Amino acid sequence: MTRPSAPDLDFLVPRHVRSFEPYIPSKPDAELKKLYRCDHLYRLNNNENPLGPPEAAQAIIAEFDPERASLYPSGDSYYLRHALAERFRLDPEQFIVGNGANEVITFVIKAFCQEGDNIVTADKTFAVYEWVATFSGIEARLVPLQDVTFDDEGMLQRIDSRTKILFICNPNNPTGTYWSEERLRRFLERAGPNRIVVLDEAYAEFVDRPDYPDGMQLLREYENLVIFRTFSKMYGLAGLRIGYLAASISLVDVIRRTGVVYSVNSIAQEAALAALRDDGHVLRTREHVAREKQFLCETAERLGIPAQTGEGCFVMMRMPISDTLVYRKMMQMGVMIRSMTGFRYPNWIRISIGLHDAMEACAEALSSVVAGER
Numbered sequence: 001m002t003r004p005s006a007p008d009l010d011f012l013v014p015r016h017v018r019s020f021e022p023y024i025p026s027k028p029d030a031e032l033k034k035l036y037r038c039d040h041l042y043r044l045n046n047n048e049n050p051l052g053p054p055e056a057a058q059a060i061i062a063e064f065d066p067e068r069a070s071l072y073p074s075g076d077s078y079y080l081r082h083a084l085a086e087r088f089r090l091d092p093e094q095f096i097v098g099n100g101a102n103e104v105i106t107f108v109i110k111a112f113c114q115e116g117d118n119i120v121t122a123d124k125t126f127a128v129y130e131w132v133a134t135f136s137g138i139e140a141r142l143v144p145l146q147d148v149t150f151d152d153e154g155m156l157q158r159i160d161s162r163t164k165i166l167f168i169c170n171p172n173n174p175t176g177t178y179w180s181e182e183r184l185r186r187f188l189e190r191a192g193p194n195r196i197v198v199l200d201e202a203y204a205e206f207v208d209r210p211d212y213p214d215g216m217q218l219l220r221e222y223e224n225l226v227i228f229r230t231f232s233k234m235y236g237l238a239g240l241r242i243g244y245l246a247a248s249i250s251l252v253d254v255i256r257r258t259g260v261v262y263s264v265n266s267i268a269q270e271a272a273l274a275a276l277r278d279d280g281h282v283l284r285t286r287e288h289v290a291r292e293k294q295f296l297c298e299t300a301e302r303l304g305i306p307a308q309t310g311e312g313c314f315v316m317m318r319m320p321i322s323d324t325l326v327y328r329k330m331m332q333m334g335v336m337i338r339s340m341t342g343f344r345y346p347n348w349i350r351i352s353i354g355l356h357d358a359m360e361a362c363a364e365a366l367s368s369v370v371a372g373e374r
């Protein structure tokens with residue numbers, strides 16, 4: 001029975017919000033340890049950098065003057081945008097910094113889409129493009145991966161007169177596959193200038209391949225292109241929430257209108273600025289990831305677990321039992337992985353690259369899950 005004063009949610013809430021299943025974040029470590037009765041927990045579910053933030057960024061965080069907490073940050077991340085412009089030889093007006101790349105996804109969808117419009121992306125990719133579109137009342141058209149890679153042909157076929165944005169995750173989370181520069185250029189030519197093409201390069205700094213396209217440089221040629229990058233992955237600042245987009249000045253001018261100022265805090269802006277200058281950190285992280293990825297893949301091979309591995313700081317594995325059951329079993333052994341049913345990959349798990357002791361613990365847990373099945 002509803003109380004007379006209870007708001008009428010059928011009246012208040014749009015249908016696309018009512019029917020949307022909210023994302024349930026994982027509980028804090030202390031709660032999880034109690035729940036699964038483990039005394040140690042290795043978090044290998046979020047693709048965080050196990051080496052932490054670059055030293056210079058750590059110093060900024062440690063030395064932040066607490067009195068400054070009372071002051072608003074720069075509303076447009078002024079110095080960071082200038083540093084990014086210098087780094088990529090672009091104009092500071094080509095950047096918008098957000099509260100994580102997740103926030104700039106919402107800016108872009110709000111800027112270009114209205115009721116009746118649609119976006120096109122893949123079915124098995126980073127889910128936030130689809131989520132933001134769906135709970136904003138915009139149709140998300142999901143094109144199945146082809147050879148575990150974004151299907152350019154299939155995406156182009158789904159474009160209609162109401163398609164506004166094409167989202168490509170390059171390299172793709174979770175498969176690690178990527179389009180070469182040649183393939184991307186062909187796609188951009190065929191998509192034409194009247195669709196926004198978003199290239200999510202959240203893992204760009206992990207890729208060291210000659211044919212991998214540098215979206216930042218392609219911005220000079222394609223005025224409909226939008227690049228996403230983040231400080232959460234390579235730069236180890238996930239907890240501070242800072243990411244950005246880059247695009248032509250005319251697009252940025254529009255996208256900026258949909259952003260709320262002051263969403264990026266002072267510590268995040270300053271730590272990101274320091275992090276950006278540490279190229280040694282990128283090289284060290286790449287080496288670490290390459291080494292531990294190989295260790296994980298060898299483990300999978302030894303255990304007879306099929307693995308899908310590519311670029312980025314994660315590996316996917318196909319388990320002989322349900323991924324949600326694998327999640328629970330591995331949690332009891334203190335290893336948290338990502339179960340992939342939510343990515344439309346039932347029975348697959350995604351493991352982020354951690355420090356070596358975490359990888360050892362993970363290998364042991366995988367081996368005991370597989371042994372339990374025999």
Ligand SMILES: *Cc1c(COP(=O)(O)O)cnc(C)c1O
Pocket residue numbers: 047099100101102103126169173200202229230231232233238241242243
């Ligand atoms: C992690 C991730 C992001 C978002 O990162 P933020 O923490 O919001 O900056 C965006 N895209 C992909 C593909 C990611 O994996």
